Amino acid sequence: MAQFKEIDDINFPYEIGALKERSLALTFADYLNSIGIKATAKPGFGASYSIYVANEADISKAKLELLRYGNNPFAKAYNQAAWSRGRSVKKEKTMGGGFLSFSMGTYQWTLFSLTSLIEVICLALYLVMLVPDFNDLMIRALGWLGMGQVTEGFELYRVITPIFLHFGIFHIAFNLVMFEAFGRPIERHFGAFKLGYIVISIAIVSNILQMIFTPHGAVFGGMSGVVYGLIGYMGILSFRQDLPEDLRLPQGLLLVSIIFIGIGFFFSGIANLCHVGGMVLGIALGFLDYKRKLK
Numbered sequence: 001m002a003q004f005k006e007i008d009d010i011n012f013p014y015e016i017g018a019l020k021e022r023s024l025a026l027t028f029a030d031y032l033n034s035i036g037i038k039a040t041a042k043p044g045f046g047a048s049y050s051i052y053v054a055n056e057a058d059i060s061k062a063k064l065e066l067l068r069y070g071n072n073p074f075a076k077a078y079n080q081a082a083w084s085r086g087r088s089v090k091k092e093k094t095m096g097g098g099f100l101s102f103s104m105g106t107y108q109w110t111l112f113s114l115t116s117l118i119e120v121i122c123l124a125l126y127l128v129m130l131v132p133d134f135n136d137l138m139i140r141a142l143g144w145l146g147m148g149q150v151t152e153g154f155e156l157y158r159v160i161t162p163i164f165l166h167f168g169i170f171h172i173a174f175n176l177v178m179f180e181a182f183g184r185p186i187e188r189h190f191g192a193f194k195l196g197y198i199v200i201s202i203a204i205v206s207n208i209l210q211m212i213f214t215p216h217g218a219v220f221g222g223m224s225g226v227v228y229g230l231i232g233y234m235g236i237l238s239f240r241q242d243l244p245e246d247l248r249l250p251q252g253l254l255l256v257s258i259i260f261i262g263i264g265f266f267f268s269g270i271a272n273l274c275h276v277g278g279m280v281l282g283i284a285l286g287f288l289d290y291k292r293k294l295k
Helices: 022-034 056-071 076-084 114-129 132-142 169-190 192-212 224-237 253-264 272-290
Strands: 014-019 039-043 049-053 101-104 107-110
Touching: 014 022, 014 056, 022 039, 022 049, 022 056, 022 076, 049 056, 114 132, 114 169, 114 192, 169 192, 169 224, 192 224, 192 272, 224 253, 224 272, 253 272
Parallel strands: none
Antiparallel strands: 014 049, 039 049, 101 107
């Protein structure tokens, strides 16, 4: 039976991925051992469980098996591997098929999550705003058209709600794809509260900074400030050696994102200060968590 260990095991130095549920991680390690790949499962970063193999030559095959396992973790072959080692396999709500969730390798999508809720709100508002009469209504209701709405009218929600407004198909498509890519791994490893704290903090700072330098009556919105903030946050955390692969920012993306923010200042119609605010705060939050033990 695969076992968790509290310290690094020099006999299993190669991490090939992580799974959310303890029982699933143990079962997969059991399966790898049953097909001749020496493996173990150990508590990983945040709430995940990492899979390690003993031999470097087995890394590619083990990763391929992890991809297959993620598509159907309750297949007969995996159950048999667990049973042969004296364990039963419990079906977890967050994995497997069904219309509420699905998984592919280490990627897991769940309908009932904060990431999905934010995406659904953005998409629903965008569809409503396609109706001409409702476009202006949504902007007046959720947009931030002047500092006085907050400082005098005390409509404090407006420092957050502009992130849900999008003004074109490419605008919302880019933002939601990027938010899915970076927001869901954070929620999966650290929980909805952590993701919510990061999103709200970035939204407030980036929107306030943009409003300070936005002419009265001008409209801005979108998740891009939050997305840049998540890139900054994950970019700093990526320097940690214990970070799971799905939380690790692709090499060079942080620098490329900073360059794109700079290029944006040469074009009109872009909420550049919102992007700057998001990136700066995301990097700051990343530094705060860099040496902190995250759960």
